Structures are given as C-alpha cells and as structure tokens.
Amino acid sequence: MTINAPIPAASSPQDGTPLLRKWGALWRHVWRDLRAFPYRSRAPLALNPFSFWPGHASALADTAGHMPPIVPGYAFHTDYIPSAGGRIRFKIRLNGLRANKGDLVVAINRLNGQGGIADPKIKTISLASLVERNSEVSISMRGGLGFSYAVMGTVSDDADASADGIEINVTGAESSDALHRRFETARREFLSEPGSGALAAVIVERRATLAEPISQMCTAHQIDEPLYAEWCARIGQAPSRHRKQWxxxxxxxxxxxxxxxxxxxxGLGFGVGIEPLSSAFAATGCHIVATDLAADDDRAQAWNKTDQLGANLRQIYHPHLCEEKAFFDRVRFREVDMNAIPADLRDFDFTWSSCAYEHLGSIQAGLDFFENSLRCLKPGGIAVHTTELNLSSNTDTLDDGATVIFRRRDFEQLAIRLIRQGHEVIPLTFDSGESELDRVIDLPPYSSGPHLRLALLRWVATSFGMIVRKKA
Structure with missing residues (x-):
C-alpha cells in the first residue's frame, strides 16, 4: 500500500493509524537526513580504535597497550563522535586477521544530549567468516540529533583470533564546521555579555593574563607570557600549548x-592524582595535605586503571621538584571524598584542585564542593579550582554523570551564592582569546598539543579557573 492509496472500507480508523504513523516516521527520517546533510562530514573520518581506553590490551591487536583490559574480551572502543541527525555508519577493518573460531561482537554505543546511556545496536559476526570476507565489517544506525556515538568490539571467550592492526572510520558524523559555528556564535553572544545586577562589578571585560590572574579561562596569550615558562620550569615541565599544563x-x-x-x-589539595603541585608547593616551604579518593572506592577505579589516582605519599612525590626529606616532612596524604569533606580539615591558607570537581556526579555537586571547600580555609584564605567550561552553549550541557561541563551561568550562580555569604569572588572574565590557536578545536583522538579547546561529545570546552577569597 502506498501513502496515497485509499484505506479499504472494511478497515477501521484504528487499523489505518499504525500504517500512517509508519509513513509519517519514514518521512520524518527523510526530512531529518536532508536537514542534517550540510552539517555532516562529507568524507569518512578515521578514528583511533583504542582512544576510549588508551593503553589497555586488546584481545585482537598487540598495538593497543599492555594494561589489563577494562572488560572481558575487549578488542577496541573509539571515542564518542557527535551526530548531526542522519545515518551514522562505522566501518571496521581487521588487517591481517587470523581466526578459526569465536565471534566478534560489535556494538554502536550511544549517549544522549545529557550524556545518558541509550540502548546500543549490536551485531555478532563469526571471526572465521570475517577472514573470508576481507576482514571487514560495517554497522550503522540512524543518528539522533544531539546524540554521540562510539563503536566497541569484544571477542567471545573461545576466540583464537589475532590481527596485525585495526582500522575504523565513520561516516555521518557531525562535521567540525558545526562545532566551530557554535563556538563562534558563543563568542559573539553569551561569552561577551557584560555582567548585570549583583554581578555588574564581578563580570569584567578584561584580557586574561598570568601577570594579574583573575577567574578566567585558558588562552594562548597566557601561554606566551614569560611567567608561563617560569612556572613550567618550577614544576619540572617543558612549556606546551596544552590546557592541562595551563x-x-x-x-x-x-x-x-x-x-x-x-x-x-x-595548603589543601583535592583530587591530586599524581600531579606535581604538592611537591612544588612543599619546595617553597608550604605544609600540604594532599587528598584523593580511596583506592577501593568504586568511583576511583577508572582513575586507578589509567594511573591517575594518588594513593600514597610515595606515589605523589616528584623527586626532581623537592628534596625527599623536605617533602615527607611537609606533605601528608589523606583519602577524601570531595562530596563529603571531613569536618576536621580546617584553617588552611589555600585550597586547590585541577579538573576534579566536574567528576563529582552533577553540576550541582560540583558547585556544592566549591562552596564547601571554603570552610577549610582561614579567614582571608584563597580557593582556586579549575574545571571544564562549555564554550558552545549556556543552556544545553552535560549536567549529570561521571563528567559534567559547567556553563557561564553556573559560575555566575556560584558567584552570587558566595557573595551573599560575604566571600570575595575574584572578578570573572570570559575572554576567550584572539589568536588563531584560541580557535583550534582538538577532536578525538586528542593530540598532545596544541590542545586549548576540545570537543567533548557535541560541545566545545576548555579549562576555566575560579578564585575566591574567604570572608574575613
């Protein structure tokens, strides 16, 4: 039956409705594909097969890494790529595949616009049959607008397969042009808006500098300042154009x-991992309490498996930055949940964290942490915490889950809360820089540099540091 064919007289309206709905859904899909076409990547985009869990051993390829696999039978898992709304297709090629038995299970995993997990599409293929079919497999599904997609492969327990390498590409992903358009729109609109009301004097139009730091984001200009190279030397690193070092x-x-x-x-550090700051601060004569999640906490497992969890003093000690006796005399390590700061951590001159409070479960949990960290300070003490800033939206964002992306309005909300409590919020500037480097958006798999702006699912993000002085 075609869409313009008459409904048979014997059919009731209820009988015809499902068919009309199916045709309506079909036309919606067609319209969505046509609308998405200008924003889709024209050419296949090559993906790193191991970028989601870098360094972990693959059951198929020796080139992946040597750390224990995250899941049994792990073969590959790409980063998540945003969809413009049309069909998204992954093509996997297993170069030099050798196999006699076992299956390859391929899944398109997807996240919705808030980072929530949606049902995957799964395909199971005999590895022996793949050898006969040029070792290639494709899997596709209709992409949802605002959704992000990754492809993952695992092999069955009885598999005897191995491959010389794995190549994966995707078609139908959102083009990088769409990310740049959202970023440039944000620069013209909400990032450049002046403060108003209670924030009229707190939101300032000022170039972000290290010479006179205020609450600000990472920009190329700061990396070019002499102070940047000076402090890189003091933390034992060569200067690089990378936001984490910033x-x-x-x-x-x-x-x-x-x-x-x-x-x-x-000083009190939160979520310190194996960063060099505790050693650098001890070298200046500061007495430090460095904290991180307990190693047996379920939330710590991802950090532990990627060697980013600090678990003891020896692990966080950087011998090239501080003499050993001075470090162990001046630094203490303590297991602390940032969502439940112990009441006895008090009277510090400063607190800090580096990209930690976006991992507390929600935007609200992160804002609560910042506020609660001020209780650890002496009157007049300084809190400085860095996190992720959304550079492409002041409305939609990742606001729940293992990683969140704070918006300008979230920092404004926090500033108002703290000002009402009598604290001094060091002025905020949303200067996003004027150099070409400030407009480069690093895409998965991320590079070691330059890396000031990056795509996180469908958003553009960078690092932002906020500074607050506790009320006297």
Whole structure:
C-alpha cells in the first residue's frame, strides 16, 4: 500500500493509524537526513580504535597497550563522535586477521544530549567468516540529533583470533564546521555579555593574563607570557600549548599572586592524582595535605586503571621538584571524598584542585564542593579550582554523570551564592582569546598539543579557573 492509496472500507480508523504513523516516521527520517546533510562530514573520518581506553590490551591487536583490559574480551572502543541527525555508519577493518573460531561482537554505543546511556545496536559476526570476507565489517544506525556515538568490539571467550592492526572510520558524523559555528556564535553572544545586577562589578571585560590572574579561562596569550615558562620550569615541565599544563601554571601563579604561596603556609589539595603541585608547593616551604579518593572506592577505579589516582605519599612525590626529606616532612596524604569533606580539615591558607570537581556526579555537586571547600580555609584564605567550561552553549550541557561541563551561568550562580555569604569572588572574565590557536578545536583522538579547546561529545570546552577569597 502506498501513502496515497485509499484505506479499504472494511478497515477501521484504528487499523489505518499504525500504517500512517509508519509513513509519517519514514518521512520524518527523510526530512531529518536532508536537514542534517550540510552539517555532516562529507568524507569518512578515521578514528583511533583504542582512544576510549588508551593503553589497555586488546584481545585482537598487540598495538593497543599492555594494561589489563577494562572488560572481558575487549578488542577496541573509539571515542564518542557527535551526530548531526542522519545515518551514522562505522566501518571496521581487521588487517591481517587470523581466526578459526569465536565471534566478534560489535556494538554502536550511544549517549544522549545529557550524556545518558541509550540502548546500543549490536551485531555478532563469526571471526572465521570475517577472514573470508576481507576482514571487514560495517554497522550503522540512524543518528539522533544531539546524540554521540562510539563503536566497541569484544571477542567471545573461545576466540583464537589475532590481527596485525585495526582500522575504523565513520561516516555521518557531525562535521567540525558545526562545532566551530557554535563556538563562534558563543563568542559573539553569551561569552561577551557584560555582567548585570549583583554581578555588574564581578563580570569584567578584561584580557586574561598570568601577570594579574583573575577567574578566567585558558588562552594562548597566557601561554606566551614569560611567567608561563617560569612556572613550567618550577614544576619540572617543558612549556606546551596544552590546557592541562595551563591549569597547573594558573593555580601556582594564582597562589603566588595572592600571597599565600610562602614558607609556612598550609595548603589543601583535592583530587591530586599524581600531579606535581604538592611537591612544588612543599619546595617553597608550604605544609600540604594532599587528598584523593580511596583506592577501593568504586568511583576511583577508572582513575586507578589509567594511573591517575594518588594513593600514597610515595606515589605523589616528584623527586626532581623537592628534596625527599623536605617533602615527607611537609606533605601528608589523606583519602577524601570531595562530596563529603571531613569536618576536621580546617584553617588552611589555600585550597586547590585541577579538573576534579566536574567528576563529582552533577553540576550541582560540583558547585556544592566549591562552596564547601571554603570552610577549610582561614579567614582571608584563597580557593582556586579549575574545571571544564562549555564554550558552545549556556543552556544545553552535560549536567549529570561521571563528567559534567559547567556553563557561564553556573559560575555566575556560584558567584552570587558566595557573595551573599560575604566571600570575595575574584572578578570573572570570559575572554576567550584572539589568536588563531584560541580557535583550534582538538577532536578525538586528542593530540598532545596544541590542545586549548576540545570537543567533548557535541560541545566545545576548555579549562576555566575560579578564585575566591574567604570572608574575613
């Protein structure tokens, strides 16, 4: 029956409705594909087969890594790629595949616009038959607007397969042009808006600098300042155009500028992992309590498996930054849940964290942490915490789950809360930089540099540091 064929007289309206709905759904899919076409990548996009769990051993290819696999039979897992709304197709080629038995299970995993997990599409293929079919397999599904997709492969327990390498590409993903359009729109609109009301004097139009740091995002100009190279040397790193290194430098320079990085000061670090800051601060004569999640906490497993979890003093010690006796005299390690800061952690001159409070479960949990961290300070103490800033939306974002992306309005909400409590919020600038490097968006698999802006699912993000002085 075609869409314009008459419904037989014997059919009731209820009988015809499902068919009309099917045709309506079909035309909606066609219209969505046509609408999405300008925003879709024209050419296949090559993906790193192992970028989602880098360094972990693959059951198929020796080139993946040597750490224990995250899931049994793990073969590959790409990063998540945003869809413009049309059909998305992954093509996997297993170069030099050798197999006599077992199956390959391929799944398209998908996340909705808030980062929630949606039902995957799964395909099971005999590995022996793949050898006969040029070792290639394709899997596709209709992409949802605002959804992001990754392809994952596992092999069955009885598989005897091995491959020389794995190649994966995707068609139907959102083009990088769409990300750049959203970023440029944000620069013209909400990022450049002046403050109003209670925030009129707190949101300032000022270039972000390390010479006089305020609450600000990572920009190329700061990396070019002499202070950047100076602080890189003090934390034992060669300068690079990478936002994570900027976070370390920004925290150090902020504490120095506001007069709390001095001999005898007490500092409290949250989610320190194996970062160099505890050692660098101890070298200046500060007494530090470095904290991280307990190693047996379920939430710590991902960090532990990627060697980013600090579990003891020896693990966080950087011998090239601080003499051993001074470090172990001045630094203590403690297991702390940032969602439940112990009441006895008090009277510190400063607190800090580097890209930690976006991993507390929700935007609200992150804002609560920042507020609660001020209780750990002496009157006049400084809190400086860096996190993710959404550069493409002040409305839609990842607001729940293992990683969230804060918006400008979230920092404004936090500033108002803290001002009402009598704290001094160091002014915020949303200067996003003017150089070409400030407009480069790093796409998965991410590079080691330049890496100031990156695509996180369908959003553009960067690092942002907020500074607050506790009320006297």
């Amino acid at each position: 976070e370390f430098v920004f925290i150090c320079r902020t504490l120095e500028h506001y007069g709390v990085l001095r001999s005898g000061s007490r």
